[in-house]
Amino acid sequence: MRIPASKFAPRLPVAVAILTAACGGGTNNPPSDTTSTATPALTRTVVLSGLNGPWDVALAADGALFFTEKCRGLSVRQATGTVTRLFGTSGSALVAPDLVCLGQSGVHGVALDPAFATNRMVYVYMTSSLSTSPRTNRVIALTLSADYMGASGRTDIITDIALKDVGNAAGSAGAHSGGRLRFGPDGFLYVTTGDNHNAVLPQSPTLIGGKVLRVTTTGAAAPGNAAPAGFDARIFTYGHRNVQGITFRPGTGQPFVSEHGPNHSDEVTALVNGGNGGWDPKDRATLTCQDSYCGYSGNPTTMPMTDVARFPNAMPPSWSNNALSQGMGPAAFLSGSQWQAWNGRLAVGLMAGSRLVILELNSAGIAAGAVDAALPAVRYRALTLGPDGNLYIATDAGEIWRVTPSPGG
Numbered sequence: 001m002r003i004p005a006s007k008f009a010p011r012l013p014v015a016v017a018i019l020t021a022a023c024g025g026g027t028n029n030p031p032s033d034t035t036s037t038a039t040p041a042l043t044r045t046v047v048l049s050g051l052n053g054p055w056d057v058a059l060a061a062d063g064a065l066f067f068t069e070k071c072r073g074l075s076v077r078q079a080t081g082t083v084t085r086l087f088g089t090s091g092s093a094l095v096a097p098d099l100v101c102l103g104q105s106g107v108h109g110v111a112l113d114p115a116f117a118t119n120r121m122v123y124v125y126m127t128s129s130l131s132t133s134p135r136t137n138r139v140i141a142l143t144l145s146a147d148y149m150g151a152s153g154r155t156d157i158i159t160d161i162a163l164k165d166v167g168n169a170a171g172s173a174g175a176h177s178g179g180r181l182r183f184g185p186d187g188f189l190y191v192t193t194g195d196n197h198n199a200v201l202p203q204s205p206t207l208i209g210g211k212v213l214r215v216t217t218t219g220a221a222a223p224g225n226a227a228p229a230g231f232d233a234r235i236f237t238y239g240h241r242n243v244q245g246i247t248f249r250p251g252t253g254q255p256f257v258s259e260h261g262p263n264h265s266d267e268v269t270a271l272v273n274g275g276n277g278g279w280d281p282k283d284r285a286t287l288t289c290q291d292s293y294c295g296y297s298g299n300p301t302t303m304p305m306t307d308v309a310r311f312p313n314a315m316p317p318s319w320s321n322n323a324l325s326q327g328m329g330p331a332a333f334l335s336g337s338q339w340q341a342w343n344g345r346l347a348v349g350l351m352a353g354s355r356l357v358i359l360e361l362n363s364a365g366i367a368a369g370a371v372d373a374a375l376p377a378v379r380y381r382a383l384t385l386g387p388d389g390n391l392y393i394a395t396d397a398g399e400i401w402r403v404t405p406s407p408g409g
């Protein structure tokens, strides 16, 4: 079902061009493309189709497109069109016998090392059976061959991200594993995790589910993480439910995350180092909870995604999908003058909502407007801005698109 954006947020006011046509020298600066008030036209190209649950996309500067499939592994499509299965199930260049595909869980995020062009390092987030009772989610580093045909040197740099190994009254096994990987402009790897329908995780100082981690390329805590004393040093922010997207605001570098709400209140949040997202689904006397998990038992007042009654200093949402949860998925900032009025805006994919929302943020990072992009109604699973300035999108229908902006929308 496609629901108009106006049901959830006010449409953007019509932008008014106030720049003069000619500046005539003096101290005036000529208008730059970044001040364009035109909405871009979007050209959508299907790059790959027939995929089995594509989950994330990463682009190399030479045009190579990496993608994960949840139950299959990591593959690459070279700029020539050649597709190679690099890591995962049988048939991959490097087989991972420990790959677990379980409900929502499996092979999730992929990120290329900032020095990929020279070191060929790639990172993937994968559910693994190498740890047992329970199994876990891991972040795995791989080295690719120069010709993109082989992978080697597997190193599991994080091994202890919680997995919902067994189903319970709150839902099926494999639920809420988070799993997006992105390098920040600071050069560190950000890893998003989920609450596993385990009420203890989000506010736990030592268990790393329901968190955003910030680590080095060896999985060690990045310097400067500012979670409270006693917290695992890898934790950047905590108190999250199931973070599906992370992206960095152009100009400031501030990370923004997108996460599912329960049956209300999907949220986008501007992260503050050491901050609490305010999700705490532990038992509450006023609610009837299932298996000690109260996440589905309340409403925006009794079980808020950001509980400022319990955590007055919790990070406020930049945008809340109001009364409903539409399965908020990935997020990516649009950047570059080719995006015209959307340069610097935040694209957010909704899965059940089947729409791509473009958020205008004010200087404090709070949404000032939201419009739907003119794209098909599908489940938006992954968003990545490529080095070519185009937006790459993976859908649950098994496709990867390249969306190119051009004048005249």
Ligand SMILES: [Ca+2]
Pocket: 239, 267, 269, 277, 278, 279, 305, 306, 307, 315, 317
């Ligand atoms: Ca929150």
